[in-house]
Amino acid sequence: MAVLLTKNSRVIVQGITGKEGAFHTAQMLEYGTNVVGGVTPGKGGQKSEHGLPVFNSIKDAVKETGANATTIFVPPPFAADAVMEAVGASLELAVCITEGIPVKDMSKIIGFLRHSKTILVGPNCPGVITPGVGKMGIMPGFIHKPGKIGVISRSGTLTYEAVSQLTAEGLGQSTCIGIGGDPIIGLPHLEAVKLLAEDPDTEGIVMIGEIGGTAEEDASLYIKENVKKPVVGFIAGQTAPPGRRMGHAGAIISGGAGTAESKMKAMREAGIYVCESPADIGKKMKEALG
């Protein structure tokens, strides 16, 4: 079954005719993803370079293709609106890859999102992959292997590192969710954990966090009370100085909040297997599964 991206997902790409969108659509198709079309306003009726139908709007795409999920490769000034278009068309899943969306734009739409039927993953994320089924995003498909471990992470390459460690230990993945490195994201750690905790095909969860905010603490509290599956955790930024943004817009310790120590403490108190070193993620999951 997996979560978010399943065999029933019919995927469109917003920004399919742009350079990034076109390139990654080709990669998604090569991985076997069920991409059914794309949206670029003004180019409706054309075919994309992959031979897929292009529509002027998501509503048109839904009517013609029965799409229920979208991957968004739209430049920052228009990305929040692109997400709202997906919400307006009642898609089940929107994965927003775009990096650099102003915080104000996300802040304005997040209330609508939380009350809609659309789940937003991202923005500023590598996307979602269900190995063997498909990928919506920019991650390299070949490092993944179908299996029973769910992965949640705010970053791109660090997620690939964790996944390759799991694969090297012989542990495949159910679904890997790159939730995004911005201060406002659609699917925070807590909500992603809930999905994987309830997924019968997921037997263990890797939760990778980083400095900034308190999303990892919130998820840890939930895990302590509700999750029986083994959870392995790592927090990036143990050596980051306070007050400095470490690449991701959301990765900053401010006013003493959002430190790695606080997150690791919350994780330990929740019974999560915490890795001090990012090289131990795969090994630790193997141990946790017994």
Added chain:
Amino acid sequence: MKIHEYQAKEILRKYKITVPNGYVTENAGEASSIYEKLGTSVVVVKAQIHAGGRGKGGGVKLAKSADEAKELANQIIGMNLVTHQTGPEGKEVLRVLLEEGMDIKKEYYVGITLDRKQSKPVIMVSTEGGMEIEEVAAKTPEKIVKETIDPNLGLLPNQASYLSYSLGLEGDYAKLAAKFFLGLWKAYDNEDASMVEINPLVTTGDGRVLALDCKMDFDDNAEYRQSEHPPLRDLTEEDDLEVEASKYNLNYVRLDGEIGCMVNGAGLAMATMDIIKHHGSSPANFLDVGGGANPETVTNGFKIILSDKNVKGIFVNIFGGIVRCDRIANGIVEAAKNVNINVPLVVRLAGTNAELAKEILENSGIKMIVGDTLRDGAEKITQAIK
């Protein structure tokens, strides 16, 4: 992006928020004429640096005559100001802001920032003006009153009024404070600020409510639509190497350790710093060269890292996703030929064609150690610098 107090107050004026009369200067000679122009018997001379705690460090002084204003400005401009936020090395002061003196009745605090938990802005007020808000939050959290702002409605008049009465303000002061808060929200919202802080906000004997100090920080993601902001950037407030790195579109943060790190992706870059610490050494920097990691970015990355004289070794950790590792390896070899790398270099490449990449690195004739895994690479670089 952070800006100076005098720049932030200029922005507040645009939103009809009351701030003291004042003028900024880089020339101490102008201080006496500014004193005369302000016309108050006492004038405040304030050092303009980004760091807080200027008063305690001797960067804020009172002048009671034109001559004294000039003398104090002369003292402060060019001084090396050390505060708890500058670090022990301090910061050279290049300009001062001279402001009218006033009869202060009481000091308060007001700030607006993003509440990440709610994904909405929050406005906070406190009667403990002049104190750091983190300290107030830790010791006497009951003295902070917060209101969550719906970003689509903005701060509502009833919220602004509630906040001013909760500070114990009365009569015209309460009305002026509420107006102040509404203006402050407008400034925060229109300017795409990520933080605005007035500490202290003061009431005066002559019936005014005004911003005695102001800190403002902008959301860098919104720069494309804030054309007035880039000129406000003060490069002298930033680390030279960080400024240099930003010209090459490299995301670099200088730290005080000994191993230079070059990584693709922010999360992996932080994790690489962490693993270096885990193996008993310390990272000299955070450096994310982005997804591509091409010869140009890698060359620039090496140059920036090697400009830091504390660097005793370099650890390159690249996870090649869509970009093939053999191409990245060729890029690293080319970059290493362009830059004289005189410290131990460990390169770890993972992802597509990693084996081929390893061969390219090993046969390149360039002195480097190839790491197999993240752990192996971290072990090898920490060993190599011993």
